[in-house]
Amino acid sequence: MNADITARLANLGTWQLSQASARSHKVLHARLARAGANGYEYRILAVLGDLGAVSQADLGRAAVLDRRDVTHTVRNLQARALVTRRSDPGDRRQTLVELTAAGASTLERLDAVLAEVQTEVFAALSADQRRTLLNLLQQLS
Amino acid sequence: MNADITARLANLGTWQLSQASARSHKVLHARLARAGANGYEYRILAVLGDLGAVSQADLGRAAVLDRRDVTHTVRNLQARALVTRRSDPGDRRQTLVELTAAGASTLERLDAVLAEVQTEVFAALSADQRRTLLNLLQQLS
DNA sequence: AGCTAGCGTTGGTGCCACCAACAATATCGG
DNA sequence: CCGATATTGTTGGTGGCACCAACGCTAGCT
Numbered sequence: 001m002n003a004d005i006t007a008r009l010a011n012l013g014t015w016q017l018s019q020a021s022a023r024s025h026k027v028l029h030a031r032l033a034r035a036g037a038n039g040y041e042y043r044i045l046a047v048l049g050d051l052g053a054v055s056q057a058d059l060g061r062a063a064v065l066d067r068r069d070v071t072h073t074v075r076n077l078q079a080r081a082l083v084t085r086r087s088d089p090g091d092r093r094q095t096l097v098e099l100t101a102a103g104a105s106t107l108e109r110l111d112a113v114l115a116e117v118q119t120e121v122f123a124a125l126s127a128d129q130r131r132t133l134l135n136l137l138q139q140l141s
Numbered sequence: 142m143n144a145d146i147t148a149r150l151a152n153l154g155t156w157q158l159s160q161a162s163a164r165s166h167k168v169l170h171a172r173l174a175r176a177g178a179n180g181y182e183y184r185i186l187a188v189l190g191d192l193g194a195v196s197q198a199d200l201g202r203a204a205v206l207d208r209r210d211v212t213h214t215v216r217n218l219q220a221r222a223l224v225t226r227r228s229d230p231g232d233r234r235q236t237l238v239e240l241t242a243a244g245a246s247t248l249e250r251l252d253a254v255l256a257e258v259q260t261e262v263f264a265a266l267s268a269d270q271r272r273t274l275l276n277l278l279q280q281l282s
Numbered sequence: 283a284g285c286t287a288g289c290g291t292t293g294g295t296g297c298c299a300c301c302a303a304c305a306a307t308a309t310c311g312g
Numbered sequence: 313c314c315g316a317t318a319t320t321g322t323t324g325g326t327g328g329c330a331c332c333a334a335c336g337c338t339a340g341c342t
Contacts, residue, residue: 006203008187008252013259013275014165019205020278021162022330024155029297038297046149057320062147064160066300071322093307093320111149118154124280133277134154137161139265163299170328179328198289207331212291234289234338 024121031113037106040065040073042114045107048083048099055094082106165262172254178247181206181214183255186248189224189240196235223247 009015032038037045043063048054051062060070074097077083082103088094099107122130150156173179178186184204189195192203201211215238218224223244229235240248263271 004199004202005205006188006191008191009184009204012255013263013271014169014255016275016278017162017165017262020281021158023282024158025297026330028155033296040298043150047147050147050149055320058145061145063150064146067321068301068323068325069299072324075322091308091320095321114153114155121158121281122154124282125277129277129280130154132273134157136266136270136274136277137157139270140161140263141164141265166328167299181329196289208290209292209294209332210330213293216291232289232339236290 024117027121028114028117031117032110035110035113037110040069041077042110044070044073044077044097045082045099045103045110048097049104049107049111053096053098055088055091055096057094059097077103165258168262169255169258172258173251176251176254178251181210182218183251185211185214185218185238186223186240186244186251189238189244190248190252194237194239196229196232196237198235200238218244 029039032042040063043065044059047059047062051058054062056070056074057067059065059074060067063070065073074083074085078085081100084098084100085095086098088096122133125133170180173183181204184206185200188200188203192199195203197211197215198208200206200215201208204211206214215224215226219226222241225239225241226236227239229237263274266274
């Protein structure tokens with residue numbers, strides 16, 4: 001599989017990191033797509049699941065999404081009746097976003113997808129190795 | 142920095158892997174852009190540096206690039222006089238691509254950029270930790 | 283000879299991360 | 313209180329990356 005890759009690339013740590021991530025993303029993206037969602041959508045639903053009603057700005061911070069992507073994605077989720085939006089009476093600049101019941105059940109479904117993806121992506125590692133890997137990745141930041 | 146991220150995301154191994162990769166990519170992309178190149182271009186130049194004259198198909202295999210992206214990118218590199226293209230007399234389906242002298246010196250420059258990026262991206266880890274990380278990432282494939 | 287595979291071209295797509303400019307609202311400091 | 317600055321959300325993008333359909337030409341296999 002890796003036999004043909006040129007050594008100049010294969011020897012780069014950043015290449016190995018990006019290839020591992022690309023493989024992971026491929027699995028995740030295919031599974032999310034099959035479930036009718038993309039990465040931004042899951043991220044937003046996940047934040048709303050954790051935090052309840054939250055402003056778009058806080059949503060973007062918690063999901064690490066640019067506010068323009070929050071606007072685009074929330075608009076799309078609202079069109080699919082997965083979230084609602086209302087002006088925040090306490091701060092008229094803000095719009096509060098909240099899961100609908102349909103949104104909450106979609107999130108549950110997607111959470112299960114994400115859990116399967118973790119199992120699949122990290123299948124080749126022991127629990128110990130996986131912990132080591134994730135600790136090292138965190139240490140990179 | 143990570144204080145605001147929602148736990149549902151932060152606890153996913155795939156999230157941690159993609160965030161680490163995104164940070165790495167951000168550094169790499171900024172440095173390549175400053176040097177006048179992008180990821181696909183560096184990959185192709187790197188393969189040509191390793192292998193010499195090579196068909197586009199082999200180029201794509203060695204750089205892990207779709208053949209259409211090979212065509213697009215090689216065309217662009219040729220327009221910038223960094224590579225040449227000629228029909229392969231031994232197989233008339235194939236086009237051989239080769240670095241020009243300008244291409245070779247651009248590759249040298251970019252190799253130095255890539256080396257600096259490795260240093261920067263993995264700065265937070267000891268040599269031992271880095272080796273462990275890269276071994277684990279490889280084991281994922 | 284006929285069928286299949288490989289090659290390169292042309293021209294895309296969606297996802298992701300990133301951004302300029304604007305109007306409305308809130309906060310801060312004098 | 314007022315002016316300056318910051319925040320918020322919208323509108324509408326961009327480039328990089330990974331991925332792909334369809335075609336004509338060439339090569340390999342039976």
